[in-house]
Amino acid sequence: MIKKKLFGICIFGTLVLVLLFLIGTKKLSFEAMVAAGKLMGPMPESVSTFIAERQSWVDSVQAIGSIEPDKGVRLDAEVAGVVSAINFKNGQDVDAGTVLVQLDVTVESTLLNSNQATAHLAEIELVRAKRLRGTDSIAQSQLDRAQADFDKATAQMKNLEAIIERKTIRAPFSGRVGIRQINLGQYLSQGAPIVTLQSYDQVFVNFTLPQKAIARVATGMKVTLQSDVYPEQTFEGSVTAISPQIDPVTRTVKLQGTLENQDERLRPGLFVKVTVILPNKNDVLVVPATSIVYAPYGNSIFKVATATDEVSGLETTIVKQSFIRIGKRSGDFVSILEGLQEGDEIISAGAFKLNNGMPITIHNELAPTPELAPSPKNS
Numbered sequence: 001m002i003k004k005k006l007f008g009i010c011i012f013g014t015l016v017l018v019l020l021f022l023i024g025t026k027k028l029s030f031e032a033m034v035a036a037g038k039l040m041g042p043m044p045e046s047v048s049t050f051i052a053e054r055q056s057w058v059d060s061v062q063a064i065g066s067i068e069p070d071k072g073v074r075l076d077a078e079v080a081g082v083v084s085a086i087n088f089k090n091g092q093d094v095d096a097g098t099v100l101v102q103l104d105v106t107v108e109s110t111l112l113n114s115n116q117a118t119a120h121l122a123e124i125e126l127v128r129a130k131r132l133r134g135t136d137s138i139a140q141s142q143l144d145r146a147q148a149d150f151d152k153a154t155a156q157m158k159n160l161e162a163i164i165e166r167k168t169i170r171a172p173f174s175g176r177v178g179i180r181q182i183n184l185g186q187y188l189s190q191g192a193p194i195v196t197l198q199s200y201d202q203v204f205v206n207f208t209l210p211q212k213a214i215a216r217v218a219t220g221m222k223v224t225l226q227s228d229v230y231p232e233q234t235f236e237g238s239v240t241a242i243s244p245q246i247d248p249v250t251r252t253v254k255l256q257g258t259l260e261n262q263d264e265r266l267r268p269g270l271f272v273k274v275t276v277i278l279p280n281k282n283d284v285l286v287v288p289a290t291s292i293v294y295a296p297y298g299n300s301i302f303k304v305a306t307a308t309d310e311v312s313g314l315e316t317t318i319v320k321q322s323f324i325r326i327g328k329r330s331g332d333f334v335s336i337l338e339g340l341q342e343g344d345e346i347i348s349a350g351a352f353k354l355n356n357g358m359p360i361t362i363h364n365e366l367a368p369t370p371e372l373a374p375s376p377k378n379s
Helices: 002-040 106-134 140-166
Strands: 045-051 053-076 081-086 099-103 168-170 175-177 193-210 222-227 230-246 252-260 271-288 300-308 315-323 325-330 333-338 345-349 360-362
Touching: 099 193, 106 140, 140 168, 193 271, 222 252, 271 345, 315 360
Parallel strands: 045 360
Antiparallel strands: 045 345, 053 193, 053 271, 081 099, 099 168, 175 193, 193 252, 222 230, 222 271, 230 252, 271 333, 300 315, 300 345, 325 333
16 A cells, blocks of 8 residues: 555656656747847848938929920911812921912902903003093093093902902911811801911920019020920920019919920920929939838938847847938939938838838849939830
8 A cells, every 4th residue: 555655656756857847948948049039130121222422403493384386377268168179188298378278269260350351441541541631632530530440440350369369278388287177179168277287397385383483584594395205305495485474363474485396296285394494503412212201290211320239249230210301303313401411321222111220131233223314214
């Protein structure tokens, strides 16, 4: 009986010892894992960096404009008539004075021949009356009547010539016609549209600026245009007119620039972005636009810094968040007014995934190079 009790006590003691051994082993293992975790810390984020630098920016003002032709008109029928001839093709270049459309003038031509004969006879009678009056063979009243008949016949002839001319539609200047809106044999009422004619070897760009820009712009200043139709090309001209009146509703002023357009790329009605180049330049501190973290409570950037780990004593690269005040933007860059110094290394790519004090690894091999005048091929 005593042996059984001793055996049970030995078994129990052995189990307790085994249990204590297992608990101690696990505790040591967990403590080692915690210590290793403290030594390891969070995994560093991969980012790209940029050194804040100063650039000289040309001061400018931007606006949205529209292209207008140097000469442009819609030709309409001055008088009613039937189209008897169309002497142009759609999109054709024509010279000034070219007959584009002829309305039927059969009746007017016949009457003109009759009036020419009447005017010729009246001229002969007038010459005879002047000769007879010179010898006092007729009264002055007969000479006056002959003069009046001649003037009347001449006026009727010129009236018919004017009607025929008004039925002959000519190009008022050299240019390119559009798409005709008439057909041969069609009856045109007075004022009916025929075709548009545009001359755009030289074009205007019309745009508006806020009233506060009046003191900064002047005629002769350089203007540049950009259009999504030609994303890789910049067109240059100059400011040629500034409206003397400010719109009382929008408080804006109208301006007009003139550009040469020999290649005819700038078509009337084209939507363009206008930049007026001002004569002064600004020295600004800039960073890439991708480095800025925008937030309702304030914009910020992440600066590159170093810190020593308290546990391992190793020096690591971390980021520190800094709030900034931004200025103008040009191309891929944004000017910084406050919160940054020249030469500071900041995060230019990957800032959106960072927190203050987070460790990083820098990889600038594949980082894109910011440009003042970027021209992406897929824009």
